[in-house]
Every structure is written in structure tokens, then in C-alpha cells.
Amino acid sequence: MGTFSIWHWLIVLLIVVLVFGTKKLKNIGQDLGGAVKGFKDGMKDGATSEAAPTIPPAGQVTDSASAAEKTTIDVEAKQKG
Template sequence: MGSFSIWHWLIVLLIVVMVFGTKKLKNMGSDLGGAVKGFKDGMKDGSADPASPAVPPSSAHVAHTPAAADKAPIDVETKTRS
């Protein structure tokens, strides 16, 4: 078994184009390109300096401090008798 010649690849390409059509192949190519670009961007973001925070401090989530009424003890027996 030898390697495939250029004629073998042209026949395979012709069959693929006949089965899927040029429009579907174009859409698949653009989807694949978008996926590769997204992967590269993700790898670039992942290799950032680990000491720097991922979220800027201005948009960081602020913890809610409960009010004084939330800290009062709850009498469970009173609530269940009502």
C-alpha cells in the first residue's frame, strides 16, 4: 500500500463536495475557523499572569451584610404553633 497520490485526493474532494455541497462546506469551514479562534483566545486568556485578578475590583461582587433583624434568634416552637 503506497501513499495517496494527488489524483486520489482530488477524487475524495470531489465526492465530499458532491455529498455535502459547497454552501454547507463553506459554513462548516467558517464554524471551524471561529472555533479555532475562540480556542486561541481562550488559551491566551488562560496564560495570563496568575497574580492579577480575573475580575477587576470595580465590578467585583460585594457581600451583603445582614440587617440587625436578620441576626435576631428565631423561636422555632412559636412559629410552628401558629
């Protein structure tokens, strides 16, 4: 059982086409391509937005806040039953 030859891959491809059909495979390919393109565009947008200063969301503590404002909430977990 060595590596697969081109004939093995052609038989597998033929079986996949017979099971799913060409139309469904085309739609899957378009969806996958669109997802990859969207991911790449998102990565490009993320790289450019890192250079711009960001405003932290409301309610988050930043480094400029005083130590008195930073608090930790201690919670004890209880089991049901």
C-alpha cells in the first residue's frame, strides 16, 4: 500500500461527482472561495486598523485608570443538589 497513483485519485473524483453532483460541488467551491476571500479582506482591514488609535469599549478599565478604580469581584461557586 504505497502512494496513490493518478488513477486512484480519478476514481475517487468520479465517485464524489456521482454522489454530490456537479452543481452542488460548484456551489460548495464558490462558498469556500468566498469565505477565503472574506478572511483575506478581513486580515487586510485588521492590519490597517491596528495602525489607527482605538477607543476602548465602555466599561473596560484601561491602563490610565487609577488603582482604586480597579476592583476584583470574588465569587463563591455553589453546587446544585
